[in-house]
Amino acid sequence: MGVSVTSRALDLLGAFDGEHRSLSLTDLARRAGLPLATAHRLVGELHRWGALAREPNGDYVIGRRLWQLGLLAPVQSGLRQAASPFLHDLYGTTLATVHLAVRDGLEVLYIERLAGHVSVPVVSRVGSRLPMHATGVGKVLLAYAPEEVRTEVLGRLTRITAYTVTQPARLLEQLRRVRAEGYATTGEEMSLGACSVAVPVRRGDTVVAALGMVVPDLRRQLPRLVSALQVAANGIGRTLNASVEWNSGLAGARPAAEG
Template sequence: MSRGAPRSVTSRVLAILGAFSAERVTLGVSEISRHTGLPLTTAHRLVGELVRWGALERDDAGRYHVGLRLWEVGSLAPRGLGLRETALPFMEDLYEITHQNVQLAVLDGAEVVYVERISGPRAVSVITRPGSRLPLHATGVGQVLLAYADRDLQERVLSGPLRRFTGNTVTDAGELRRVLAAVRRDGVAMCDGQVETFSLSVAAPVYGPADTVVAALSVVVPAEGTDPRTIVPPVRASARGISRALGWAGHRSTHR
């Protein structure tokens, strides 16, 4: 969008929708104009059409947010499908490198849902299967998804009971807060024996085309005899590969 204003009306409408992000949940018309490169009058007219349809809503302060109707239409996306198809070749490569469990998970409510797993005879046993669910605080993928989730969900998880699976499980809200901050700083979660004592997982965020975290990728390895730092680079590289294949174009700056 810094490459100049979009040309076709369709691309202008889509550029307006794309101006919203987790960091920019509400926008004024002048901000929309700035983020899209559209003239203020054009932005004003298109925003009006989007509001009439319900794609955007205007709040009392005169700012705009994504509307209920667009949320409804978006919720029709068979999310796991395209994600799994795109992720599978990258997950196979990661399995070839590590010969350990490679997992892909998404957020659903306040839980992790595993949508895909590749494993083999030499891999450490794990309790998860595609479709199975775990709480967010105790797994690598869960800590990644929680670290990038909206504040409401974070506070809800932090204020709730944090179930203890092993002596290593993070069950203290203050400690979990520090873990999540470290995940955001490093772009990776290292979760050592927090679900089962004999395994550890290294997880990284997968970004979608709108630059929000849409999934988490992890490798689960035996806790004994593995230096998790050797797993970090391939997991991060594969997660970025999946993100690129999904249409992610790198991080957008918050202020432009």
């Protein structure tokens, strides 16, 4: 049953993800569901073009050329540009890992990140997606997401650590408080040893993103961090309103943008 070559080549690329950044030919073939000989030919072509590169051990990784291409993508570029200075300020003030994220379908998509020196186990990377219910930015985005999104997410609360909130009622209550108090927190719900705070970023009345930090412990400094985050979020919002260009690509109005 014939599938187009193009989609097969793309499937090979799609075999890479955050957990599989380096794959052998056999792995690639297996993950893309292709016969080895076919994978061999296609991977060769991708490699020749620069889409894939080889590591010293022969495994394949995403190549420099795809990296360059990807950087041309207008992914929330308006938002990122507006946010950049504020993220630096935040980082300078708190020295914590700072995140800017938007909702993409039913997940959180991290679009900017400043990594702190502090060794907190942070899972997120720019370009990675995480579940909404276990991250600070996720809870914020979920709190302000359309009803239907909330319903669907609440239906599948996967457990990640022992502290992940998996009871819909409890999460709903948390989301209510997020809306009431203006910020969300997590405590080791995504990875042990990491807590987070996050606040919404608004353009006008619409929440377009979430701004968050990851720290080893929240207890003592919560009010200070919330204030800092809110100041930054307000600044970003104001900058967004000031900028004329309505950026393309909203925070994922439809679930699962790519099919």
